[in-house]
Amino acid sequence: MSDTIAKSIRDFVLKRFPGVGLKDDVDIFTLGFVNSLFAMELVMFLEQEFSLKIPNEEMRLDNFRTVDGMTELVARLRTGAPAGVGEA
Amino acid sequence: MTKAQDVTATERPPKTKGRVKCVVWDLDNTVWDGTLLEDADVKLRPGVRETLEALDARGILNSIASRNDHDNAMQRLDALGVADFFLAPQINWGPKSSSVAAVAQALNIGIDALAFVDDQPFEREEVAHSHPQVLGVDAADVPAFADRPEFHPRFITEDAGKRRSMYRSGEQRTHAEENFDGAPEEFLASLGMVFTIDRAQVEDLQRAEELTVRTNQLNSTGVTYSYEELRELSASEDHLLLMAGLDDRFGTYGRIGLALVQTDGPVWHLKLLLMSCRVMNRGVGTVLLHHIMRLAQDRGARLQADFVPTDRNRVMYVTYRFAGFEEAGKRDNGALVLQASVDDIPSPPAYLDLRIGD
Numbered sequence: 001m002s003d004t005i006a007k008s009i010r011d012f013v014l015k016r017f018p019g020v021g022l023k024d025d026v027d028i029f030t031l032g033f034v035n036s037l038f039a040m041e042l043v044m045f046l047e048q049e050f051s052l053k054i055p056n057e058e059m060r061l062d063n064f065r066t067v068d069g070m071t072e073l074v075a076r077l078r079t080g081a082p083a084g085v086g087e088a
Numbered sequence: 089m090t091k092a093q094d095v096t097a098t099e100r101p102p103k104t105k106g107r108v109k110c111v112v113w114d115l116d117n118t119v120w121d122g123t124l125l126e127d128a129d130v131k132l133r134p135g136v137r138e139t140l141e142a143l144d145a146r147g148i149l150n151s152i153a154s155r156n157d158h159d160n161a162m163q164r165l166d167a168l169g170v171a172d173f174f175l176a177p178q179i180n181w182g183p184k185s186s187s188v189a190a191v192a193q194a195l196n197i198g199i200d201a202l203a204f205v206d207d208q209p210f211e212r213e214e215v216a217h218s219h220p221q222v223l224g225v226d227a228a229d230v231p232a233f234a235d236r237p238e239f240h241p242r243f244i245t246e247d248a249g250k251r252r253s254m255y256r257s258g259e260q261r262t263h264a265e266e267n268f269d270g271a272p273e274e275f276l277a278s279l280g281m282v283f284t285i286d287r288a289q290v291e292d293l294q295r296a297e298e299l300t301v302r303t304n305q306l307n308s309t310g311v312t313y314s315y316e317e318l319r320e321l322s323a324s325e326d327h328l329l330l331m332a333g334l335d336d337r338f339g340t341y342g343r344i345g346l347a348l349v350q351t352d353g354p355v356w357h358l359k360l361l362l363m364s365c366r367v368m369n370r371g372v373g374t375v376l377l378h379h380i381m382r383l384a385q386d387r388g389a390r391l392q393a394d395f396v397p398t399d400r401n402r403v404m405y406v407t408y409r410f411a412g413f414e415e416a417g418k419r420d421n422g423a424l425v426l427q428a429s430v431d432d433i434p435s436p437p438a439y440l441d442l443r444i445g446d
C-alpha cells in the first residue's frame with residue numbers, strides 16, 4: 001500500500017528532476033530551487049492523486065522534503081479523520 | 089468594482105474606465121476596405137493604422153477574429169505594414185465567438201477585458217450572445233471609439249508601452265521551453281535571467297498600483313493600494329516598498345513584483361507580497377521573500393507576514409510555508425500572521441543573477 005503511494009510520488013518528482021537517482025530519503029529541495037508553481041503542483045498532485053485535502057497545519061516544508069515524508073503524510077491523512085474528503 | 093452577478097445577458101457591459109485590455113478586429117470592411125477574396129489589393133480603412141498605434145502605446149493589445157484564409161490574410165497585413173500589431177490572430181472559418189474566446193485564452197486575459205470591432209451587426213450580435221461581457225464596436229466608429237473611457241487606462245506606465253513586445257517575447261520563450269530537451273532546471277539556466285530588486289521610485293508607483301489591481305494568484309492579501317497611498321508609503325521612514333523586475337535573453341518581463349514591509353520595531357511586518365503570474369514558474373517570488381528575510385535578519389528583527397486567503401491565492405500560502413513560515417496567530421482584521429522561523433536563508437538559485445539596488 002505505502003509502496004504504491006511512494007512509487008506514484010517518486011514518478012511525479014522524477015518528471016521534474018529527470019535523470020537523478022532519487023532515493024526516498026533524499027531532500028528534493030536540495031536538488032534544485034523549488035518555485036511557487038512546483039510547490040503548488042506538488043500539493044495539488046498529492047490532493048488529487050490520493051483524494052485528500054492537506055490542511056494548513058500539515059503544510060510544513062518537512063512534510064514535503066522527501067518521498068518518505070510525503071508518503072507518511074498521505075498515510076497519516078488517509079487514516080486520520082476524513083478531513084476535507086468529499087469537498088468540491 | 090463590478091461584481092460578476094451584475095453582468096447578465098441583457099445588460100450592457102460596464103463602462104469602467106480602462107477596462108479594455110485587448111481589441112479584437114474583424115478584417116474585411118473593418119481593418120481594410122472591401123473583402124480580400126474579391127480584391128487582393130485591399131487598402132487600410134482611414135484611421136485604422138493610427139488607432140492601432142494609439143491603442144498599442146497605451147498598452148492595449150490588438151488581435152484578430154476574421155473569417156478568411158489565414159495565410160493570405162497574414163500576407164496582406166504584412167504588406168500593409170500592420171501585421172506586427174496583432175497578437176494571437178484568429179483567422180479561420182469558425183464562428184467569431186469561438187475566435188474571441190481563443191484570443192482571451194491565448195493572451196491569458198479575462199474575456200470581459202476584450203472589445204470586438206466588426207462592420208456587420210450579425211457578427212457583433214453573435215459574439216454578444218455568447219460573451220455579453222465583450223464590448224462590441226461598430227467599424228463605422230473607427231477611430232472615434234478609442235477615445236471612450238473604456239479604452240483609456242488610468243495610467244500609461246512604462247510597462248504598458250512595452251506590453252506587446254513582452255507578449256511577443258513570451259511567445260518565443262514558451263516555444264523554446266516546449267522544444268527544450270532537458271530538465272526544467274537546465275531550461276531556466278539557459279534563459280540567462282537577471283532579477284533586480286530596488287526601492288520603488290516615484291516613477292514606479294503607477295506600475296505598483298497597476299500590479300496590486302491586476303495580480304490575483306501570487307498576491308498575499310488581495311489588498312489594492314492607490315497611487316497616492318503608495319506614494320506616501322514609499323516616502324515613509326517606517327516602510328520599505330520594493331519593486332522587482334526580471335529580464336532574460338528573450339527580453340524583459342517588465343516590473344513584475346512588489347513588496348511592502350513595515351520596518352519599525354523589533355518585528356518587521358510584511359504587509360503585501362505579490363508577483364505577476366507570468367513569472368510563477370521562475371522561482372523569483374521566493375527569491376524576493378528570501379531577500380526580505382535576509383534584510384530583517386541583518387537588522388536583528390523578526391519577520392511576520394500577513395496572509396488573507398482568497399479563492400485564488402492558495403499558491404501564495406504554499407509559497408510562504410515552503411519558505412519556512414509558520415502560522416503565528418491572527419490580526420484583528422482577520423489576516424493570518426505567518427512568522428519566518430528559519431535562520432538559514434537559502435542563497436539565490438544558480439540559474440539567475442540577482443541584482444540588489446540601493
